[in-house]
Amino acid sequence: MDLHYCDIAERAERCLDPAAALEFVSDPGFGGVAMFIGRVRDLNQGRKVDGIRYDIYPPLALARFQEIAEQAQHDCGPQLKLYIAHAHGRLAIGELAVVIAAGSPHRDEAFRACRQVIEAVKYSAPIWKQEHYVDGDSEWSEGRSLCEDAQASAVSASAHD
């Protein structure tokens, strides 16, 4: 039985599907399911946002999702089932950017795994967010460096977390 599902959804072809995530992490022996859904906000640092574009390096992102899932399983429990999916491409306000779901026998493992996974996806997967503003301007989020050598001098992550 596969305990992890990792996916990158090309927005031009399909949307993220929370119902599929719930179905994947469900099990007759599971009493706890936690889900995190990240959606596109209409405001970033006081500026009105028209939409977001996500750039992703898929081979490495999927490899990283798998590592993140394995780490969460190690930390939160061997029975855990995890669903990790991120959108790729241009998204409008309110659209789903990321869906994380965790199922387990009890709620504590599910909550902890869900939180651990979304934090790891945000800060360690090769994904980049470009804000598109209603005034026509656009800007890449400052982000978190994946280079350990630069961490000491890294500027803190963008306010649009």
Place this chain on the structure above:
Amino acid sequence: MNIELELYGSLRNLEPGDRLHLPVTGAQVADLRAALVAHAEARWPRVSPLLLQRCAFATRTAVLRDHQALPPDGHMVILPPVSGG
């Protein structure tokens, strides 16, 4: 050796096809970084040196640190600071 570098995030569109072919003197990722900094100083005036220091380099499956060897196939990706979710 010659490295083919794929560009992502804020570095996309800086080169045709989002790819840069860069001759590198040396065999470590640090040598690639030095070659990229020199290229950027000459060709990418709007890219800050601080951003390049915060970028990581990777193959299809792993992020490589500055002391590690460049891959034999010469294909790498540059990863600016990430901002998923």
